Amino acid sequence: AQSVTQLDSQVPVFEEAPVELRCNYSSSVSVYLFWYVQYPNQGLQLLLKYLSGSTLVESINGFEAEFNKSQTSFHLRKPSVHISDTAEYFCAVSVGGSNYKLTFGKGTLLTVNP
């Protein structure tokens, strides 16, 4: 069975600083990887996804994540964060061929301070 580990439960940063949210996964087969964002009092939204092809994937609001198969990681990065990026971020994995079930990490709360 697959599992996801988000290494930091909380990450406080100052506005315009770079940030990295770490995610590691375990699976014995090929995987699909995702990052979701949850703004306060809202449901989750898909931020970006890796299915195949280029290992570097980007979102429309400046986040990017890189699939590293040798290190079984899918870390999320942004070079310069804004106050509006304050949210909880969840890494998730789905085993190739069985997209019925997503397995989520426990979440990382990103707080951007002025």
Place this chain on the structure above:
Amino acid sequence: NAGVTQTPKFQVLKTGQSMTLQCAQDMNHEYMSWYRQDPGMGLRLIHYSVGAGITDQGEVPNGYNVSRSTTEDFPLRLLSAAPSQTSVYFCASSYDARYTYEQYFGPGTRLTVT
């Protein structure tokens, strides 16, 4: 197009009471699911459905029932509420079971069991 709607937004139950959390979507999605979100635990899948008349258990199904008589609706029933079921519940849907990562999430129901 309302997307995924959930009612109620908040609910307080006493131990042993039963209730139904409502979920509806107007996007003609085949796949629907229920998750619970607890602090530090991420999202855990309770039940899911790949189409009308078809349901299956997720990671934490005990104490919950579901049915899917129509494409639009996917209610979650708590049979005899327990304090351990205090949580935030999210309903989600996607066009097809092959694309569960593209799920649209509802706004959530915050349930407290005393």
